[in-house]
Amino acid sequence: MMQVTVIGAGLMGHGLAQVFAAGGHAVSVYDPHQPSLDSLRDRIRANLRDLGEDESAADRATPVADLAEAVRNADFIVEAALEDLPVKQDLFARIEAACPAHAILASNTSVIPITRIMEGLRDRTRALGTHWWNPPFLVPLVEVIGTEWTAPEVIERTMELHRALGKIPVHVKRDVPGFVGNRLQHALWREAISLVENDICDAETVDLVVKNSFGRRLGVLGPIENADLVGTDLTLAIHRTVLPAVESRPGPSPLLEKLVQEGRLGFKSGEGFRRWTPEQQAALRRDIVTTLKQARTNDAARTKNAEGRDDHEGEASGSG
Numbered sequence: 397m398m399q400v401t402v403i404g405a406g407l408m409g410h411g412l413a414q415v416f417a418a419g420g421h422a423v424s425v426y427d428p429h430q431p432s433l434d435s436l437r438d439r440i441r442a443n444l445r446d447l448g449e450d451e452s453a454a455d456r457a458t459p460v461a462d463l464a465e466a467v468r469n470a471d472f473i474v475e476a477a478l479e480d481l482p483v484k485q486d487l488f489a490r491i492e493a494a495c496p497a498h499a500i501l502a503s504n505t506s507v508i509p510i511t512r513i514m515e516g517l518r519d520r521t522r523a524l525g526t527h528w529w530n531p532p533f534l535v536p537l538v539e540v541i542g543t544e545w546t547a548p549e550v551i552e553r554t555m556e557l558h559r560a561l562g563k564i565p566v567h568v569k570r571d572v573p574g575f576v577g578n579r580l581q582h583a584l585w586r587e588a589i590s591l592v593e594n595d596i597c598d599a600e601t602v603d604l605v606v607k608n609s610f611g612r613r614l615g616v617l618g619p620i621e622n623a624d625l626v627g628t629d630l631t632l633a634i635h636r637t638v639l640p641a642v643e644s645r646p647g648p649s650p651l652l653e654k655l656v657q658e659g660r661l662g663f664k665s666g667e668g669f670r671r672w673t674p675e676q677q678a679a680l681r682r683d684i685v686t687t688l689k690q691a692r693t694n695d696a697a698r699t700k701n702a703e704g705r706d707d708h709e710g711e712a713s714g715s716g
């Protein structure tokens with residue numbers, strides 16, 4: 397078991413601390429905002445209760461108000477503070493000055509290149525990105541992003557650490573903005589917003605289309621699998637017609653800029669592209685958690701079935 401430090405006790409930080417603690421690690425959590433530290437264990441306990449898991453894992457997460465103390469004995473440090481480059485650069489400089497020489501340093505940034513965050517460090521071979529998804533205890537993927545300086549064994553040890561937690565770590569070979577997941581996700585959002593901006597359909601229709609068509613399959617059929625399934629020849633024919641027509645603007649949509657200028661910020665103001673009552677917001681949040689929990693149950697059942705098949709095959713070949 398390792399000594400893990402999580403920097404930032406917000407939405408992602410408390411969830412990461414929960415997963416490491418549930419995995420048996422001792423976890424220190426640093427945040428400069430004392431109320432976030434005070435509520436840390438209660439938030440983790442509430443999540444574990446909701447998942448039907450052992451709440452005592454929360455006791456392995458220790459809030460620490462001093463950064464140097466939080467990282468002093470760490471083997472693995474992951475930062476989940478604000479999505480702000482100077483804040484992250486400053487944090488890693490202070491972390492490097494106080495942590496052991498063997499500790500691995502990771503950032504959970506959503507889209508900022510890891511190279512930019514880690515460029516000022518003395519030892520950049522032990523620094524990398526680990527990009528989790530919200531909620532961290534229900535979404536399995538963690539993108540592990542190396543820079544040109546990251547040592548291969550640091551990538552491998554980080555992949556192994558997350559695999560042992562039951563996560564699905566993937567190695568992103570080049571440190572590009574948005575890594576893999578957010579590039580794919582925001583390519584879709586760009587087109588979604590463009591369809592509304594160009595009055596091809598309304599905002600509600602975009603969501604209805606995605607949720608009731610290819611969105612239904614996405615959990616079991618990735619885009620590359622799908623291209624192979626229908627055939628690369630059909631995919632090529634479709635791309636020749638569709639790609640010249642889809643949005644290719646290199647910056648944000650003017651419609652998105654306008655919404656933000658007008659204070660139409662989505663859930664937090666009650667209106668964004670669409671209007672949202674508090675009841676609708678609560679219902680959507682509930683649906684997300686219910687669906688993700690169901691997906692987790694399905695994953696566990698699939699793994700159990702696969703193990704059962706392996707045992708059976710083993711028996712069959714053994715007796716054959």
Ligand SMILES: NC(=O)c1ccc[n+]([C@@H]2O[C@H](COP(=O)([O-])OP(=O)(O)OC[C@H]3O[C@@H](n4cnc5c(N)ncnc54)[C@H](O)[C@@H]3O)[C@@H](O)[C@H]2O)c1
Pocket residue numbers: 403404405406407408409426427428429432475476477478479480483487504505506507527528529530
């Ligand atoms: N929210 C998501 O879905 C999501 C998913 C993946 C990655 N991320 C990334 O994870 C990071 C955290 O996001 P979040 O959604 O948890 O944000 P959040 O606002 O919920 O939490 C950020 C926390 O950082 C703390 N903080 C502020 N300044 C700090 C400092 N100098 N040192 C340490 N902690 C500090 C704040 O007090 C707060 O508790 C961001 O980089 C974000 O882009 C977010």
